[in-house]
Amino acid sequence: MTDCVFITGATSGFGRAAAHRFAAAGWSLVLTGRRLERLEALKEELQGRVPVHIIALDVRDSDVVDAAVAALPEGFTRVRTLLNNAGLALAPQSAQHTDRSDWHTMIDTNVTGLVNVTHALLPTLIDVGEGATIVNVGSIAGQWPYPGSHVYGASKAFVKQFSYNLRCDLLGTGVRVTDLAPGIAETEFTLVRTGGDQAASDALYRGTTALTAEDIAEQMFYIATLPPHVNFNRLEVMPTRQAWSAFAIDYD
Ligand code: NDP
Ligand code: 8X3
Numbered sequence: 001m002t003d004c005v006f007i008t009g010a011t012s013g014f015g016r017a018a019a020h021r022f023a024a025a026g027w028s029l030v031l032t033g034r035r036l037e038r039l040e041a042l043k044e045e046l047q048g049r050v051p052v053h054i055i056a057l058d059v060r061d062s063d064v065v066d067a068a069v070a071a072l073p074e075g076f077t078r079v080r081t082l083l084n085n086a087g088l089a090l091a092p093q094s095a096q097h098t099d100r101s102d103w104h105t106m107i108d109t110n111v112t113g114l115v116n117v118t119h120a121l122l123p124t125l126i127d128v129g130e131g132a133t134i135v136n137v138g139s140i141a142g143q144w145p146y147p148g149s150h151v152y153g154a155s156k157a158f159v160k161q162f163s164y165n166l167r168c169d170l171l172g173t174g175v176r177v178t179d180l181a182p183g184i185a186e187t188e189f190t191l192v193r194t195g196g197d198q199a200a201s202d203a204l205y206r207g208t209t210a211l212t213a214e215d216i217a218e219q220m221f222y223i224a225t226l227p228p229h230v231n232f233n234r235l236e237v238m239p240t241r242q243a244w245s246a247f248a249i250d251y252d
Helices: 013-024 036-046 062-070 100-128 150-170 189-193 198-205 213-224
Strands: 004-007 028-033 052-056 079-084 133-137 176-182 234-237
Touching: 004 013, 013 028, 013 036, 013 079, 013 213, 028 036, 036 052, 062 100, 079 100, 079 213, 100 133, 100 150, 133 150, 133 213, 150 176, 150 234, 176 213, 189 198, 213 234
Parallel strands: 004 028, 004 079, 028 052, 079 133, 133 176, 176 234
Antiparallel strands: none
């Protein structure tokens, strides 16, 4: 039986690139996201090479997630790697100028959605045991503060600590957990964050060299195919052309 990867947020960016990377290595794919047309197009592209099962779902809905996992068809039930990748940032302005609903959407997606999928797939991953892998997509924003990160960065700090805590509880099961924490990467992320402002997204990436979705997909694949006795607890990766900034000081 081929290895099987379950990818959330496969309709764009890292998740879509990961679908291609794991397909290239012959893995069976369970691809999820809300946009069915994109899932269908991806399935069309990849199903000649590997088995592909698509599920249009919103990770925020635990009942839907549980039902989707319970209904995985034969050939897709032995999930060996979970890529908890679905997520988003909203409201790049300062906290005091944001809508509370945007905060809720980030928490519901990046925190609640991620734990929903994890909870649904944990019994399977534990059953697979040695070599099973959970890659939780965190962010440099979960470690380092910056203006406009407010709830987004806090949600990714949750991802980091949840990953570490899972490691404690899963000790002895063989299941690995990694907080993969990228820096700036060019995907649809900034388009979503800015409410569809293509010019703002283009401006952020123009004139520098951001990470690509393929860079992150390669790291996901690397983490998932390490020898079973090796666990990366956290992998933080920035492009060479990104670093930290100075402390801000409020002068008179
Ligand atoms: P994209 O916007 O390109 O992709 C985000 C994916 O998440 C889409 O496939 C989207 O699918 C899915 N998604 C969003 N909300 C939901 C939901 N409620 N239910 C199901 N799926 C959902 O961004 P990236 O590929 O860049 O982002 C992937 C992850 O990487 C995110 O967790 C992000 O926070 C993180 N990240 C991104 C960085 C970057 O600079 N790009 C850096 C660090 C971390 P759909 O809309 O079809 O549901
Ligand atoms: C997204 C990366 O640099 O915008 O998680 O925080 S960054």
